[in-house]
Amino acid sequence: MGEYFQSIVDVEIGVHEAADAKSRLTAWLVDREVIEAGLTDCVLGEPGGGHAPGANYAYALGCQRDYVDPPRLWANGMAISVGRQVYWGGDLEAVICPRCARREQMRPREQGRWDTVFNDAIDDWVRGGAGLVECVGCGAQIGLNDWDWGYPWAFGALGVTVWNWDDLADDFVAEIGQVLGGHRLVYSANKL
Known part of the structure; x- marks a missing residue:
């Protein structure tokens, strides 16, 4: 249910x-x-x-x-x-860079950057930081709310x-x- x-x-x-x-x-x-x-x-x-x-x-x-x-x-x-929180919309397969459209695979987790770069950025953001993730395609620093998460x-x-x-x-x-x-x-x- x-x-x-x-x-x-x-x-x-x-x-x-x-x-x-x-x-x-x-x-x-x-x-x-x-x-x-x-x-x-x-x-x-x-x-x-x-x-x-x-x-x-x-x-x-x-x-x-x-x-x-x-x-x-x-x-x-x-x-x-109120207060910095993460609102998840579903399990992630991939995220897409809004600048160069490079697709970052999130599954399987051990092969992607979810447990490293993205997790670190989320922790940084929750603690009051900017929460930026560098795109490996174009090198741009992208804020967490700007990535295309697939599920919001x-x-x-x-x-x-x-x-x-x-x-x-x-x-x-x-x-x-x-x-x-x-x-x-x-x-x-x-x-x-």
């Missing part, structure tokens, strides 16, 4: 701005009744809990309020997280994760982008 999750990550916001943006976004979501204001034990991986679906949860799905009910599962809420991976200081909701509407994701100041967002979905 498993748990289905979707993430929307602001890959441009700085760590220092993320807390204010989280407050602004949470107020917007509560005002539209997409989520409940209080935190409950309704998400995975967030010690402080998450927000249960609100009376207008269907708004996030692009549906009318009376058209859809929230999932009746324990993990069915929304977590809004994101590295950001503000992320929204919903558990076991139907697919989020494109318009809803775009509205979140506007609330966050028009920053670049990365959307991904996967299943545990």
Whole structure:
């Protein structure tokens, strides 16, 4: 069975701005009744809990309020997280350089640079560094959010994760982008 999750990550916001943006976004979501204001034990991986679906949860799905009910599962809420985190979208076969289109194989792991160069860059980024990886094709230093990951991976200081909701509407994701100041967002979905 498993748990289905979707993430929307602001890959441009700085760590220092993320807390204010989280407050602004949470107020917007509560005002539209997409989520409940209080935190409950309704998400995975967030010690402080998450927000249960609100009376207008269907708004996030692009549906009318009376058209859809929230999932009746324990993990069915929304977590809004701040702080540098990695949001993975799936298992990697390869990544592609955005400058020269060189394809870096990630499988088998022992033959690629995943366990070395990419892992080191991710660790650097999480600790506050730039998280750059040199492309062996063109020699350019590429930021982690600029590689083509195949499945969307994101590295950001503000992320929204919903558990076991139907697919989020494109318009809803775009509205979140506007609330966050028009920053670049990365959307991904996967299943545990």
